[in-house]
Amino acid sequence: MNSGEMTTRGRAMMLVLLAVISASGVFDHSLWSGNDTREGAMIREMARERVWVTPVFNGVHYLEKPPLLHWTGVVFCRLAGTASEGLVRLPAALYAFLTLLIIVLWGRSLGREQAGFAAAFMCATSVLFFEYARIVLTDSCLTFMVVFSLCLFWRAQVAEDGLVRRYLLFMFASAFSFYAKGLIGPGMIWLSVAAWLLIQRRFRLLFLLAPAFAVMFAAVLAPWVLALWKAGGLEFLRGVFWENQFGRFLYFNDPGLPVDPYLIHKEPVYFYLFSLPVRLLPWTLLVVPALYYWLRRESPVRGDLAAFLKTSLLAMAFLLHISSAKAACYALPLFPLLFLMTAAWLEDAAAEWRSALDRRLIGATFIAMGALVLCAPAFYLLAFIFRLPLVSQPCLPSAWVCFLVALVALAAGWLLERTTWKAFREGRRRAAVLAMPAILAVAGIVGASVFIPAVDFHRSYVPFAELLREEMNAGRRVIFPSDSERDLGAFMFYLDARLETAALSKPNEALSFLGDRDRPLGIVVPASDLIRVASRLGGRPFGVKKADGCGKKSESFRLITLDPENAKHAPRGRGSPARKRPSG
DSSP states (O other): OOOBOOOHHHHHHHHHHHHHHHHTTTSSSOOOSHHHHHHHHHHHHHHHHTOOSSOEETTEEOOSSOSHHHHHHHHHHHHHTSOOHHHHHHHHHHHHHHHHHHHHHHHHHTTBHHHHHHHHHHHHHSHHHHHHTSSSOTHHHHHHHHHHHHHHHHHHHHOSSOHHHHHHHHHHHHHHTHHHHTTHHHHHHHHHHHHHHHHTTOHHHHHHHHHHHHHHHHHHHHHHHHHHHHHHHHHHHHIIIIITTGGGTSOOOOTTSOOOTTGGGBOOTTHHHHHHHHHTTTSHHHHHHHHHHHHSTTOSOOSHHHHHHHHHHHHHHHHHHHSSBOOGGGGGGGHHHHHHHHHHHHHHHHHHOOOHHHHHHHHHHHHHHHHHHHHHHHHHHHHHHTTOHHHHOSOHHHHHHHHHHHHHHHHHHHHHHHHHHHHHHTTOHHHHHHHHHHHHHHHHHHHHGGGHHHHHHHHOOHHHHHHHHHHHHTTOEEEESSOOHHHHHHHHHHHTSOOEEOOTTSHHHHHHHHTOOSSOEEEEEEGGGHHHHHTTSTTOOOEEEOOSSOOHHHHTEEEEEEOOTTOSSOOOOSSSOOOOOOOO
C-alpha cells in the first residue's frame, strides 16, 4: 500500500525543513577539519588570484581532483565579494540538498511521496552524508551529478516526446559529471545505464547512445583539456588524466607506469561490507532488511522504475568493489538509492505490522534515536547548571542563548515524540513511522547545535591566525617549517595570502631563511615541536609567542620570533610577550 501524494502545504513544509537541515552547520563555525582548511584555502586563493584551470594551493596547481566543487565555491565568493567559511562550505551543502530533492522526486514517481521525504531525511542524517554535506570536499558534488544524470536518463526513458533533447541533456550531464570527481562519475552512471538497457534488451538504443556519449564527452572536456595544456603542457595532462584517474582503479605494479598516488586507498574487495554499516548509522538496522525486501526474487516492490533503481544500485556497488582504490566516501552515490529503498520498506512494514523482526528493528532504531535526541540538550542543560567549562566557553552570553535553545529543543522534542507515539498507538502507524525521520532530524540537529559555540572555541585557528596577522603587518617575515596542508591551509585562508614554507632540516632552506638577519623573522610550530625546531636555530636568541584567550587548537601553536640583533624593540603583536633566550 503506497503513501500517495501529500498536500501542497505539507509538501512545502517538508521542503523547508529539508533546506534548513541542509543549511545547518554551514555558516555557524570556523574551519575545523583538514579537508575544510585545505580545500577552503584553495577556493579562497582561486577567487583572489582569479585562477580557474585547476585548484591552487599556495601557488601550486593541485591536479588530484577536477574542479567543479571549487568552481562553484569561487562563484559564490566572487558574487559575495568576500570569502568566508560558510561560502566555501556552501557548494557541498547545495549539492547535498539537490540530491535530497531527487530522492523526493523518485519517491513521488514510485507513488510513495511520503516515503520519498522520509528517505530524504534519513539520507540527510546518516553519518557519512551528513558529514560530507558540510565539509569542502568533492563527494557531495559527485553524488548529485550521479543521481541527477540517472534521473535524467529515466525521464528520457518514460517520455513520449522530445526524446532527442532529453537524451542529449542526459549525455551532457553524465559527461559533465567528470568535473565532479573524475572518471568515477561517468563510470557509475554508464555502468548503471548499460546494465539496464542490456537487461531490457534494448541493444539498439545502447549502441546509439554509447558513441554519441563518447562524442559528447570529448566535447565537454575539450575546453578544460586545452586550458590544462596551456597551463602545464603534457605534464598537467598526464597528471590529471592518467595518474589521478586510472590510479584510482588499478594496481601500479609495473615500474614503467607512473607512481600510484592513491596507494593509501588500496583496500580488499570486502572493504565496503565492513565500512558502510558504520557510515549508514543511525539507520543501519533498517537498511539491511530493506535491501532484502527489494532484492529478493519475490519482492513486492515492482515496476520499471523500481527495477532501474535496483539495477543502478547493484551496478555501482559492483564498480566500487572491483576498483582497487576504496574509501567510504566513494560509496556516497549509493546512499540516495539505499535510503529510498529503506523508506519504501519502512512504509510497507508499518502498514502491515506483522513481522516480529521488522517491529523489533523499527522499534529499536526509533527508541534509540529518540533517546539520543533528548539526551543531547538534556546533557547541555545539566552541564550549564553545574557550570562545566565545556559549555561556559567562549562566553557566558553565548552559553545562556544555547541554554534557552536546549530548553526549547528538549521540550519540543519530547512533545513531538509523544504526539507521534500517540498517533502510532491510535492505529496511524504508517503516518507516524514515516514522520519520525523528519521529527528526529530536526529535533536532533537543533538539540546538538547548542554545543557548536563551545566546540568551535576549542577547534578554531582564528586566534592564532590573528596573532600572525599582527606580526606580519608589523613587518615580520613568517614561515612554516612544514608543508602540512591541514594547518597551512587554515592560516592561508584566514590570512588571505600565500605563505612561505621552508624545511629547516634542509641546510639550503634553513640558510636561506635564517640568514636574513636584517628583518624580524617568525617560525610557526606546533607546541609539541618547539624544542626540536628551536634546536635548529644555531644558538640564535629567540622568543616565543602564543595566542591568549583561545581554545585547544590555537593553544597548540607557537610563534618562534627572531629579531635583528640591533633592534631595540621587537614588533608588537597580540599574545604572550616574547621570552628571550641567551645565546650559547
